[in-house]
Amino acid sequence: MKSIKSVLYxxxxxxxxxxxxxxxxxxxxxxxxxxxxxxxxxMLDDNTFVMADLSSEYTETTVARVIKTYKFNYSFTVDGRAYTDEISLTELPSFPKLKLYYLKEDPNIVSEDPQSEITTENKKGDSITDLLVGIVWGILAALILLSFLGKSYKKEQKTATQLKEPAAANTTTTATQEEEKINKEQERKAKEDPNRFMPK
Incomplete structure (x- = not known):
């Protein structure tokens, strides 16, 4: 059971x-x-936004012991249709309502700050940091995979060795039994020899 958990992990x-x-x-x-x-x-061009109702309860999460996020359920109505989902905020709102921009074609797609998200996306690729971090994650994945495969190979070798040992023991036992048969046959022939009492 412990081995299965380790493999899954x-x-x-x-x-x-x-x-x-x-x-x-x-x-x-x-x-x-x-x-x-x-x-x-x-969203910005169409200026489509709504004041969404936030749930009174939320889930607080601390990332890297420094950044806190607050997950709320929200709901709003557009053209008589209700939309609900979750949103993570980096600051606690002072009111139980939140201004959310939504996509006119699909109000399920929302954003608290579209301009900030555009800026963040545009910055991606400007620095080599993303590439280096990606390489580090890739190397880590490869090392874990090699470690996993190495342990599996060693386990197979150990099993094969354990299977060979009984086979060797069986061969030794068979050889001993053959020797005993030969000795008994020689003794039997010696007893049946009529000349065994004649002087040499």
Missing amino acids: RIVLIIVCSLLAKSCVTDYVYKGDKDKIEQRQQ
């Missing part, structure tokens, strides 16, 4: 590290999410 780590590596390298190569930039710009 390593597999999850490999997947997470690989996804993080892909994300960082993609940000560097493609210089931000073009679709996201286009959507946020459309």
Whole structure:
């Protein structure tokens, strides 16, 4: 059971590290999410926003012991249709309402600050940091994979050695039994020899 948990843990780590590596390298190569930039710009151009109602309860999360995020449920109505989802904020709002921009074609896509998100996306790829971080995540994923494969190979070798040892023991036992048979046959022939009592 413990071995299975260890294997699953390593597999999850490999997947997470690989996804993080892909994300960082993609940000560097493609210089931000073009679709996201286009959507946020459309929100600003159309000036489509609404005052969303926030839930009275929220979930607080601390990232790297420094950054705190607050996750709220929100709801709003556009053209008589209600929309609900979750949003993470870096600051606690002073009112139970929050100004949210939404995409006219799909009000499920919202943003608290479209301009800030556009700026963040445009900065991606300007620095080599994203690429370096992606490479580090990729190397980490490769090391975990090699460690996992190495342990599996050693385990297979150990199992093969354990299987060979009984086989060798069986061969020795068979050889001993053959020797005993030969000795008994020689003794039997000696007893049956009529000349065994004749003087030599």
